[in-house]
Amino acid sequence: MKTALKIVAASAMMAGTLAFGTGTSAAAKSPATTLGYWYVAKVYPNTWEGWRLCWYDSLGAPEWHCKLDSDTYFVNLWKYGS
Structure with missing residues (x-):
């Protein structure tokens, strides 16, 4: 029963996050897109x-x-790119 409640709660949180993300303005960038990444340059x-x-x-x-x-x-x- 606890596992089922955790799954329902996690699903509700994900749905709320998706609803919030689609309701924001198009000009606002998501924090995930502003983060960079590490890569091997040489x-x-x-x-x-x-x-x-x-x-x-x-x-x-x-x-x-x-x-x-x-x-x-x-x-x-290693270099950090954005």
Whole structure:
């Protein structure tokens, strides 16, 4: 019985959210559309030179990060885009 009530409550919340979203003006952006995303811009070898190049490319942009990919062991330059 509790599970059924949770499903009904969740459905009502989703329907209310959809009704609210369709009633807003077309000029107002949804918060979900204003959020950006992370992506890999460049890939470097996991060497001292690769880390140096990644660090050099990320200078001056606080939203860029160098991270080691644990699957491929390459250094990835992550950028934030909108």
